[in-house]
Amino acid sequence: MKQHTYFLLLGLIALLEVGIFFWSVENLEPLVMTVAVIIGVLAAWIIRQLVNEVIADERTHLITEKAALRTLQVLGVILFSYALGGVVISIRGEVFGPFSYQVARFSFLLMFIVFLMIFVYVLFLSWYERKYGARGEDEE
């Protein structure tokens, strides 16, 4: 399969997913949406295996790595600031009126997600440090 065909099919799957998403929201059928997402991911994976051209190489991997790291940094700072602001405002009292409790709960959840993100990042960092490093090995 050609690369263009792959992207065309990928676009088609995405369109179908959006359609099913709206249908399931309209008809309050979350199970249909969930199954559609799983099938969509599987279908995308299968058609990717059928492509006989090189889609990704070391340059695309490097671009993805750089973009992912920047995204992590930017979103990490934004989410942390937002969560911290929410927590502080919520602790101070009934700033948001009747919604204070919900805001506090959401901010704490967001803060937890940010810390989880940092934890997972450190785990992966350590994993790759072991994989590509030579810690503790003496000079021969």
Add this chain to the structure above:
Amino acid sequence: MFSSSPGMSENTERGGRMKNKIKVFRAMNDLTQEDLAREVGVTRQTILAIEKGKYDPSLELAFRISIRFGVHIEEIFSYDTPVADATESEP
């Protein structure tokens, strides 16, 4: 001589720059970017980026390219020594 990992072509920490003659060797071997890309297992865009000096290939890819052309790696890829290094070595 080469960076151990690939990277977007920028001046290295010591101010040097990678150069290559892929375009010349491609012309000598009557190969298109697409042909070379297919033979060394990368995308055409990667060959284009290397030729334009926007991307420094990994050592492995540099070797694959030189093996494809049947020449030594340093015949295709070279490293421009920064001026500062040259003056440092002077007495």
